[in-house]
Amino acid sequence: MVLIAFHLSTVGHCHPAVVDAVAGTVGSLMNPCGWDFDYGDIRYPKDLQSYLPDNLNTFLFCNSGSEAVDLAVQLARLYTRGxxxxxxxxxxxxxxxxxxxxxxxxxxxxxxxxxxxxxxxxxxxxxxxxxxxxxxxxxxxxxxxxxxxxxxxxxxxxxxxxxxxxPMLTIPGDVRGRGLLFGVEVVWNKQSKKPAKEIAEQIVNRMKQENIILANEGDHRNVLMIMPPMCFTQENAVLLIEKLDKVFTESYSQRPARDLVISVSSLNQNVQAIPSVSDGRLGIIQPQEEDDELIAASRDTMDLEYAQHCYHDLD
Known part of the structure; x- marks a missing residue:
C-alpha cells in the first residue's frame, strides 16, 4: 500500500487566480449541521488522476501538510493493523x-x-x-x-x-536539491565543516532587505533554504541569482581575502563585521576566521529574531 500526501506548493501570496477560485467555492458551499458539502468543480481531481497510475483514484484533500500527514497515518494504521x-x-x-x-x-x-x-x-x-x-x-x-x-x-x-x-532531504547532504527546492550549507571552512549560522542569518536578513525571503535551517541553522513558489519564472530565477550574488559579494574588494567582510550593521548598529571570503559564485561562502566576541554580541539579537519568525512555528 502506498500513501501519497500531497502538500501543494504555494503559488505566491494572494495569487489572483487562487483568490477568485476560493471566492467562487465559498459561494457554492452548503453547511448543514456541521457537515460541509462542496458541490464545486471536480475537474481538478480528474486532471490530477490523469497523471497517476490507474489504481490511485481516490483523493482526500486537506488544508495543510500536518493534516495530510495525520490522515495518511490513520489510513495506514487501518490498512495494516499496525x-x-x-x-x-x-x-x-x-x-x-x-x-x-x-x-x-x-x-x-x-x-x-x-x-x-x-x-x-x-x-x-x-x-x-x-x-x-x-x-x-x-x-x-x-x-x-x-x-x-x-x-x-x-x-x-x-x-x-x-x-x-x-521526498527530498535538502537540510543535510554542501549544495543540494532539485527543481524549486535547494539547500546551501554555510560553513567556516570546507576542511572543518564547522557550521557558520551567524553568516547564514546575515544572508537571510540581507536577502529580506532585497525583498526575497529565505530561511536558515538545519540542526545548526546554517543551511540556506531556497524554496520559490510554483509560479516562479525564468525572470524570477535570474533576479534571485543576481540578489544572492549581490549579498554574497557586496563587500568584495581588491584587498587580500582575509580582509573581505560581510556587514551585519543592518541587524545591529553596534555589531561590527565578521571577516569572510566569497568568490562570487552561487552557494560559495567561506568565512575564514571566527571572532567569538563579535559572534556573542550578535547572537542574542539573531536568536530573538529567529524565534519570532521561524516558519516551522507555522503549519
Whole structure:
C-alpha cells in the first residue's frame, strides 16, 4: 500500500487566480449541521488522476501538510493493523499535536520525550552524517542500519504501519536539491565543516532587505533554504541569482581575502563585521576566521529574531 500526501506548493501570496477560485467555492458551499458539502468543480481531481497510475483514484484533500500527514497515518494504521511509524532523523512532518511526535526536528527543539511507537532511523547525510561521501559503502551502511531497526521492532513484538519521509532531504547532504527546492550549507571552512549560522542569518536578513525571503535551517541553522513558489519564472530565477550574488559579494574588494567582510550593521548598529571570503559564485561562502566576541554580541539579537519568525512555528 502506498500513501501519497500531497502538500501543494504555494503559488505566491494572494495569487489572483487562487483568490477568485476560493471566492467562487465559498459561494457554492452548503453547511448543514456541521457537515460541509462542496458541490464545486471536480475537474481538478480528474486532471490530477490523469497523471497517476490507474489504481490511485481516490483523493482526500486537506488544508495543510500536518493534516495530510495525520490522515495518511490513520489510513495506514487501518490498512495494516499496525500502530508504529518509521521516520527519518531531523525530519519535519507537522506541528499539530497528532503528528509532532513524527517530527524529530520538533522533538529536539522542544525537548519532547520520545514515544515508543515512533522509530527514528539515521538521516542519510553524506556531508555531515556518521557515514559520509568519502566512504564508498556509506549508502549500504545507512540501509543496513534501517534493516537493523526494522528487525529490532519485529523482535519487540511491534508492527510498523508506515514509513514516512520527506521526498527530498535538502537540510543535510554542501549544495543540494532539485527543481524549486535547494539547500546551501554555510560553513567556516570546507576542511572543518564547522557550521557558520551567524553568516547564514546575515544572508537571510540581507536577502529580506532585497525583498526575497529565505530561511536558515538545519540542526545548526546554517543551511540556506531556497524554496520559490510554483509560479516562479525564468525572470524570477535570474533576479534571485543576481540578489544572492549581490549579498554574497557586496563587500568584495581588491584587498587580500582575509580582509573581505560581510556587514551585519543592518541587524545591529553596534555589531561590527565578521571577516569572510566569497568568490562570487552561487552557494560559495567561506568565512575564514571566527571572532567569538563579535559572534556573542550578535547572537542574542539573531536568536530573538529567529524565534519570532521561524516558519516551522507555522503549519
Amino acid at each position: 500502530n508504529d511509524v518509521l521516520v527519518v532523523d531531523n525530519a519535519f512532518h507537522g506541528s499539530i499535536d497528532s503528528v509532532h511526535h513524527l517530527s524529530p526536528k520538533v522533538s529536539k527543539a522542544n525537548n519532547i520525550s520520545s514515544v515508543d511507537w515512533v522509530h527514528v532511523i539515521a538521516m542519510p547525510d553524506l556531508y555531515r552524517g556518521p557515514y559520509q561521501g568519502d566512504d564508498p559503502l556509506a549508502i549500504k551502511k545507512y540501509i543496513a542500519n534501517t534493516r537493523d531497526m526494522l528487525e529490532k521492532v519485529r523482535l519487540n513484538g511491534r508492527k510498523i504501519s508506515c514509513f514516512i519521509a520527506e
